[in-house]
Amino acid sequence: MIRPLSRTALVLDIVGAALLFVILTPFSIVFYGPGAGNVANPVASAGAIAVSSLLMFGGVAIGRLAPALALAGAWAGAIVQMLAGFGPLPIDLAILMTLYATAAWGSRVVLWWGFGSALVGALVAALYMVFVGGVTAGATSGWDQLTTGTLLLVLSILALGFAWVCGLLWRVVLRARATRAAQLQAESLAAEEQERVRIARDMHDIVAHSLAVVIAQADGARYAAASQPEMAGEALTTIAQTARGALSDVRLLLTQLRHRQGDGPQPTLADLETLFAQVRQAGIEPRITVDPTPPGEPPGAIQLAVYRILQEALTNAIRHGDGAVDVHLAWQPDRVDLQVRNTVGATGPGAGSAQGGGGHGVIGMRERAQLVGGSLQAERQGTQFVVQASLPIGEPA
CATH class of the missing domain: 3.30.565.10 (Histidine kinase-like ATPase, C-terminal domain)
Structure with a gap:
């Protein structure tokens, strides 16, 4: 029944509905109220229009927040308007806006309730104008009444259906935006995961190899220190060179990550001999x-x-x-x-x-x-x- 809606959007909806109420309600009372409908008292006539307008534009104010309640308000306002004996009024713009809201922001059930309301509302409006509103009062035959009623039905369906279809198109646009945003988020997460895997792979390749050589040399130097001190010195030299090379590679990798620069120099086939030499030094x-x-x-x-x-x-x-x-x-x-x-x-x-x-x-x-x-x-x-x-x-x- 209630959709999540930001406070700013709700305030804008309420202010917009209030402005339309203030503009269209006096206009409807002044130009359509006197002598219209079945209400003989002008004050009662104006009151009926005001109540109907309040119900309809109240629904417009909560159209995005609660489309189902907005649709109920539109029906209540239309019923008050017909009971008062009024035909189409400028305040009926609220009905079109409510049908738009049900198609654009309503749930699946509310969406189809709006579609049904457009069809049923068009039929009710045509029958009301034919039999109560006096639209066919000058018709000389039943055929003229039928033709006029059919035309009114078609026009009502077109008007109400157009509002509902516009809301449906906006619903499609919103869904496409949401799908695109989800796709971009998924692609971003996938890219981040690939980057983490690449970092882990590069760190493993750099650090694991260098540490393996360092450990092998350190073990060899420990055993050779007692009998062949010169070999221990060579092992320590190899350890220092390997550690410096690994540190340089790690610094290069961290620089790329920190500044998001392009790929730095990468090993090639020409570096294989250096790799084989490190393996030989490890025994x-x-x-x-x-x-x-x-x-x-x-x-x-x-x-x-x-x-x-x-x-x-x-x-x-x-x-x-x-x-x-x-x-x-x-x-x-x-x-x-x-x-x-x-x-x-x-x-x-x-x-x-x-x-x-x-x-x-x-x-x-x-x-x-x-x-x-x-x-x-x-x-x-x-x-x-x-x-x-x-x-x-x-x-x-």
Whole structure:
């Protein structure tokens, strides 16, 4: 019955209805009241018009707040007007405004009540004007009365129906706006979620790899400090270099997030040798095979995906592996096939994560492949953990 409506909108509706009441009610009394209707007393005639106008424009004042009550007020005012013996008056503009409100802001039930009121009201108005209002008083035959009554019915339906249809069109506009706003909100939420996923993926790729190298070097330095102090110094140097590189990457990522700048410099195939050197310093010797070699300069997105996938796969090898790592890259004319194999313990953490297929690293690698239209599988095969990816590269630059 009552719709949510802002105080400002309600005040505007009340003020507008009051102004129309003040303007149209005296106009109706002065030009239509004297000698009209079945009320002989002019004061009673004016009072009937005033009461009818008050009911109708009272409904207009709450048309957006309570369309059902507004429709009831319009019917009550029309009934008082007909009982007083008046035909169409300027105050009947309120009826058209109420029908508009029922179609524009009413519930589904009120919407169809408004439609029915337009049809029934048109029929009642035509019959009233024919048999009570004296419109066909000069008709000489029943055929003339029928023709006049039919014309009045058509005109009433057109007038009342036009108001209802206008409200229905505005209802469609409001619904389209709401749908568009919901769509924009959903797109905004989806974009925010994608951004969070991208941030998590980048942070994982940067921090996890660097920490894995740092941990491996720190463990090695601790054991070598007693017997080979010079190796401990080299390990500490590697730790410092790796930490500085990770800090630089994190600062770049945070700068992009803070200022919403474009993508900064991203790793390319030229940075793979640096990545392999970090893995060697961590105590893992990668055996690298590139066959066939890239036919040209692959797209930047493919180079980034290859780098990040290799970075995560080698990080897993450092954390869970116990030997060398085999890396194979095959640059085909339309795709690049990537495979990383490393041995894992039968009960080590690498085995559990491989079997379950879980972990943020595997998820991140799979997302990297999917972002460029490729696919990735990471699974345990016997004593080895195997990462296989196929990325489409299209036409090389």
